[in-house]
Amino acid sequence: EAGVTQFPSHSVIEKGQTVTLRCDPISGHDNLYWYRRVMGKEIKFLLHFVKESKQDESGMPNNRFLAERTGGTYSTLKVQPAELEDSGVYFCASSQDGLKGETQYFGPGTRLLVL
Amino acid sequence: GESVGLHLPTLSVQEGDNSIINCAYSNSASDYFIWYKQESGKGPQFIIDIRSNMDKRQGQRVTVLLNKTVKHLSLQIAATQPGDSAVYFCAERRGYKLSFGAGTTVTVRA
Numbered sequence: 001e002a003g004v005t006q007f008p009s010h011s012v013i014e015k016g017q018t019v020t021l022r023c024d025p026i027s028g029h030d031n032l033y034w035y036r037r038v039m040g041k042e043i044k045f046l047l048h049f050v051k052e053s054k055q056d057e058s059g060m061p062n063n064r065f066l067a068e069r070t071g072g073t074y075s076t077l078k079v080q081p082a083e084l085e086d087s088g089v090y091f092c093a094s095s096q097d098g099l100k101g102e103t104q105y106f107g108p109g110t111r112l113l114v115l
Numbered sequence: 116g117e118s119v120g121l122h123l124p125t126l127s128v129q130e131g132d133n134s135i136i137n138c139a140y141s142n143s144a145s146d147y148f149i150w151y152k153q154e155s156g157k158g159p160q161f162i163i164d165i166r167s168n169m170d171k172r173q174g175q176r177v178t179v180l181l182n183k184t185v186k187h188l189s190l191q192i193a194a195t196q197p198g199d200s201a202v203y204f205c206a207e208r209r210g211y212k213l214s215f216g217a218g219t220t221v222t223v224r225a
Contacts, residue, residue, distance in 0.1 A: 004158070031211065043159070043204065043215040056212065091158050095211075104213060106151075106158035 002026070004094050004107035012113045018080040021110045025074070025094030032075050033095075033104060034067060035059075038088035049075060082114045125220045134192040136219050138205035141186060145207035145214075148181055150190045153202045153218070162190070162203075197223050 005024045013019050025032045034046040046065070047057040051072035060067070064083070069075040079086055089111050093104040128134045140148070147166055151159035165172045165179045165188075172179050178191040188205050202218045 033211070033213075035213070035215075042217045043206075043213075045212050045214065048211050059212075093158075103149075103161050103164070105161065108156065108158045 004092055004105055006090075006092050006107040006110050008110060009108065010111045010113075012115065013082055014115050015084055016081045018078065019082055019112060021077045021079075021090050021092075021112070023075045023077070023092030023107060025092070026105055029094035029096055029105075030072065031095040031102075031104075032069060033093040034075070034077055035091040035093065035106075036088050037091070037109075038085070043091065046077075079112075082112075084114050087112055087114045123219055124217065125222070127222045127224060128195050129224050130195060130197060132195055134190075134195045134199065134221060136190045136192075136203050136205075136221065138188040138190075138216055139186060140188060140205075140207055140216075142207060142209070142214075143183070143186070145209050147208045148179070148188050149206045149208060149213070150177075150179060150188075151204045151206060151215075152199075153204065155201075159204060195221075195223050197225065199223055 007022045011019050030051050032049040035043050037043045045059040048055045049069045052069050066078045089109040091106050091109045093106045095102045095104045147164050149164040150162040152162050153159045163174045163177050163179050165181050170181050176193045180189045200223045202220050204215050204218045206213045206215045
């Protein structure tokens with residue numbers, strides 16, 4: 001079974017540009033999460049989808065970030081316009097529908113560098 | 116504010132020795148505590164977790180200990196191997212949200 005996949009693996013953009021990150025969760029996983037790790041800091045929660053609905057977006061830094069999950073399958077995270085402090089690694093994770101004790105499986109991440 | 120943290124950012128261990136990675140947390144309301152391993156170029160990989168009502172759990176070559184009195188979590192790796200070289204994160208989960216510590220980089224010396 002394929003794991004969580006993310007695209008692109010790396011992205012280098014200039015300040016002010018727009019970048020869209022994509023995440024494909026494990027097939028059948030209704031729960032999808034976005035996290036990010038900025039340089040030298042801990043991995044921080046951004047938001048959580050259950051199917052196509054946003055359950056918790058308390059970690060989204062500001063309104064330059066927009067996450068979508070149309071159809072409840074893959075998700076996109078758009079940053080517009082990108083700022084220097086947005087540089088970091090963006091991780092997506094997924095878990096099966098239901099129990100709070102379930103494991104979250106992470107993708108390899110997208111490494112974003114804003115110049 | 117941060118609720119999870121690690122005592123040391125780096126750990127160097129001789130191959131074959133046992134490793135102990137420590138983590139302190141401040142939030143007593145978490146459901147689970149989890150250890151993840153992240154290798155270069157990859158995402159965090161689940162190692163083992165422990166429910167908040169337990170104090171010890173064993174896996175294959177790994178043991179997690181939870182001391183709720185002092186709010187301390189540790190991961191013990193037996194007979195450390197070169198493939199254990201990675202960054203290790205402790206995390207706590209409340210509901211669906213994970214909160215991570217900053218990570219400990221483990222380097223295994225041959």
